[in-house]
Amino acid sequence: AQSVTQPDIHITVSEGASLELRCNYSYGATPYLFWYVQSPGQGLQLLLKYFSGDTLVQGIKGFEAEFKRSQSSFNLRKPSVHWSDAAEYFCAVAPTSGTYKYIFGTGTRLKVLA
Amino acid sequence: EAGVAQSPRYKIIEKRQSVAFWCNPISGHATLYWYQQILGQGPKLLIQFQNNGVVDDSQLPKDRFSAERLKGVDSTLKIQPAKLEDSAVYLCASSIRLAGGNEQFFGPGTRLTVL
Numbered sequence: 564a565q566s567v568t569q570p571d572i573h574i575t576v577s578e579g580a581s582l583e584l585r586c587n588y589s590y591g592a593t594p595y596l597f598w599y600v601q602s603p604g605q606g607l608q609l610l611l612k613y614f615s616g617d618t619l620v621q622g623i624k625g626f627e628a629e630f631k632r633s634q635s636s637f638n639l640r641k642p643s644v645h646w647s648d649a650a651e652y653f654c655a656v657a658p659t660s661g662t663y664k665y666i667f668g669t670g671t672r673l674k675v676l677a
Numbered sequence: 678e679a680g681v682a683q684s685p686r687y688k689i690i691e692k693r694q695s696v697a698f699w700c701n702p703i704s705g706h707a708t709l710y711w712y713q714q715i716l717g718q719g720p721k722l723l724i725q726f727q728n729n730g731v732v733d734d735s736q737l738p739k740d741r742f743s744a745e746r747l748k749g750v751d752s753t754l755k756i757q758p759a760k761l762e763d764s765a766v767y768l769c770a771s772s773i774r775l776a777g778g779n780e781q782f783f784g785p786g787t788r789l790t791v792l
Contacts (some may be wrong), residue, residue, distance in 0.1 A: 582688050604785065605678075605785055607770075609781075651681070653719050655719075665781070670718075
């Protein structure tokens with residue numbers, strides 16, 4: 564079955580520290596991969612996406628993610644976290660044909676300590 | 678450019694009552710999605726429209742949920758009758774067309790509480 568796993572429900576980091584959020588997927592073929600962020604009371608905003616090519620993708624707000632086919636992973640990273648990065652982060656996958664239906668992970672809630 | 682609009686933002690109802698949510702997508706976006714996000718979970722797709730046609734409604738509980746997108750622009754999602762387990766945030770999203778590479782733009786959601 565197709566699934567997305569985000570093993571960390573909550574993560575707490577200090578402001579200025581580095582961040583890595585994990586995402587693993589189970590899929591028949593390499594899907595499209597996405598990271599979204601959701602601030603309280605807001606809709607989801609796309610941070611970055613991977614379709615093909617360079618396995619290190621850059622996104623908005625200083626985020627990047629690395630696709631590792633051998634590990635079926637698409638981890639999100641940021642070298643220095645800001646207090647405004649506190650939010651919930653969702654990894655999602657979509658097939659490369661058909662309805663392109665998204666499957667979301669359960670999310671990782673990030674808390675940033677001043 | 679205006680984003681995806683949803684109303685109401687909050688709704689509290691008793692079980693067995695009915696409720697409707699409205700969504701207006703970004704102008705020119707052909708594809709519209711309704712998601713259900715239960716507390717502690719990621720969004721789950723309920724129904725996907727391409728213009729005014731349904732592309733996927735495989736996870737829509739059709740005995741109580743219905744959705745329409747007349748004229749291929751705005752959309753309504755209805756629950757009748759509501760159950761306690763329907764308490765969730767209902768998100769509407771749109772994309773310019775049905776294609777894997779297209780970003781989905783999300784509205785702020787409607788938080789439904791069923792008592």
